[in-house]
Ligand SMILES: Nc1ncnc2c1ncn2[C@@H]1O[C@H](COP(=O)(O)OP(=O)(O)O)[C@@H](O)[C@H]1O
C-alpha cells in the first residue's frame with residue numbers, strides 16, 4: 001500500500017512537518033542532528049506503535065510539547081492512520097475510528113527498518129531474532145497473532161501457578177493449551193524460515209559470493225523431546241525459578257556463515273551487510289506473497305555500507321515492489337536517479353522541504 005502523505009507535529013525536533021511522499025523512493029537529506037532519523041522514526045511509530053531506538057515516550061515528544069501527533073494517508077484506498085500520544089495517553093485512529101490494538105497498524109502499514117544499530121539482530125539477544133521471524137509470520141499467516149496471544153495467556157497462567165507454588169496438578173493444567181499453541185507457532189516459524197532460507201541463498205550469490213549463510217530455527221526446547229514431555233520433565237526446575245523456562249517464547253535463530261556463528265566469525269561491516277540481506281529477504285518474500293507495498297526505512301545507508309555493496313543493495317531493492325525512505329547527509333552519496341520515480345527532501349533544524357527538480 002505505502003504511504004501517500006505524512007503529517008507530524010511535536011515529534012522530537014519535528015515541530016510541524018507536512019509532506020507528500022513518492023510511491024517509490026524518498027531520499028531525505030540533511031546535516032547531522034537535522035531530524036532525518038526522527039522522520040524515519042515517526043513512520044516506524046505509525047506501524048509499530050513504538051520507536052526503533054531505545055527510547056521512552058518522553059524522549060519522543062518534543063521538549064516544549066505535551067504530546068505528538070502523527071497522521072498518514074495511505075494510497076488510493078483512502079485509509080488514514082492517526083496517532084496522538086502524550087505521556088499518559090495514546091489514541092490510535094484508523095479511518096477516524098479509535099482502535100486499541102497496535103497490530104492493526106502493522107496490518108495497514110507494513111514497515112521494516114535498517115539503521116546503524118541493526119547489526120544487533122545478529123549480536124544481541126534472541127528477542128531480536130524472534131521479532132524478525134514473527135514480523136514475517138504475522139504478515140503471512142493471519143492465524144499467528146491469535147495463537148501467539150493464546151499461548152502467552154496460558155504461559156502467564158502457568159507462571160502464576162508456579163510462582164504461587166500451587167500443586168503439580170494446577171501447574172500442569174495449562175500444559176495442554178500451551179502445547180497446542182506452541183506447535184502451531186513452531187510450524188509457522190519453521191515454514192517461514194524455510195521460505196526465507198531459499199531467498200537468502202539467492203541473495204548471497206550477489207552479496208556474500210562464495211559463502212554459505214544458514215538460518216536454523218531453535219524452537220525453544222530440545223530437539224529430542226516433545227514440548228509436552230519437556231514441560232513435564234522441567235516442572236521441578238520451573239518451580240525453582242518461578243517461570244516456564246522453555247517454549248516458543250524462548251525460540252531463537254542460529255545464524256551461521258560457512259558453518260560458523262555470525263555473531264563471532266564475521267566483522268561488524270559484514271554483520272551490517274548480512275542484516276541488510278536478511279531484511280531484503282523478508283521484503284522479497286513479502287512482495288511475492290502480498291499485494292500490499294512494504295515500506296523500507298534505510299537510515300544513513302552511505303555510512304553503513306561501502307559503495308560497492310550499497311550499489312548492489314540499491315540495485316536489488318529497486319526491483320522489488322516497495323516504498324523506500326533513505327537518509328543521507330548528501331545526495332551525491334546515493335545512486336537514486338535510476339529509480340522509476342523519486343523525490344528528494346531536505347531536512348534542516350526539524351523543517352522538511354521537498355526539492356523542486358529543475359529541468
Ligand atoms: N524530544 C525531543 N525534542 C526536541 N528535540 C529532540 C528531541 N529528541 C531529540 N531531539 C533532537 O533532535 C535532533 C534531530 O535528531 P536526529 O533525528 O537523530 O537527527 P539526524 O538523524 O538528522 O542526525 C537532535 O538535535 C536531537 O538532539
Ligand SMILES: [Mg+2]
Pocket residue numbers: 036037038299300
Ligand atoms: Mg540520524
